[in-house]
Amino acid sequence: MGPVTDRQWHDHDYPRRDVGHKWTGMSMTVAGRWRIVAMDLWDREAIDLVEPGFMEFHSGGTGEFGFIAVRGWMDCRIGIRDGRKCVEFSWEGDDEGDPVNGRGWAVLTESATLRGHLFFHLGDDSAFTAEPFEVPS
Numbered sequence: 285m286g287p288v289t290d291r292q293w294h295d296h297d298y299p300r301r302d303v304g305h306k307w308t309g310m311s312m313t314v315a316g317r318w319r320i321v322a323m324d325l326w327d328r329e330a331i332d333l334v335e336p337g338f339m340e341f342h343s344g345g346t347g348e349f350g351f352i353a354v355r356g357w358m359d360c361r362i363g364i365r366d367g368r369k370c371v372e373f374s375w376e377g378d379d380e381g382d383p384v385n386g387r388g389w390a391v392l393t394e395s396a397t398l399r400g401h402l403f404f405h406l407g408d409d410s411a412f413t414a415e416p417f418e419v420p421s
Contacts, residue, residue, distance in 0.1 A: 314371055314390070315341050318398050318414035320351050325410040339390065339398065339414050341371060349402075353380045358388075365391050370400075390414070 320337030321328070330352055331337035337351035347358040356377030363372040370391040377384055384407070390400030398414040 314392055315343050317417045319417045320412055320414045322413040323410045325408060326352060338417065347373065354384065365389060
């Protein structure tokens with residue numbers, strides 16, 4: 285297979301960004317704030333060390349997350365993983381004040397949870413599960 289041509293790139297199912305930075309590819313079922321409830325490498329007490337662990341996807345194709353002492357800001361794209369729409373992202377942030385970056389993905393499961401994986405560049409990586417944040421009544 286040869287290199288991807290400009291026409292193939294633009295015809296692919298990637299989100300389109302306009303001048304207003306509205307992201308038309310974001311599924312409204314994924315956009316919003318999600319509570320990280322489990323990670324492979326860390327237990328719930330560690331995940332919630334500074335604040336409740338979270339992933340948040342904004343409608344503008346960006347997002348943020350926080351767990352333990354890590355805070356990250358994401359650049360998101362819609363993709364396909366195991367035949368389901370997913371959000372793939374690169375991210376940069378800090379871990380106790382030290383700069384960190386990486387990549388990750390998340391897919392909405394049939395049980396309305398997010399399942400995904402977060403990678404630190406040249407470092408740890410962990411699967412995660414997240415549920416919608418409950419709005420206090």
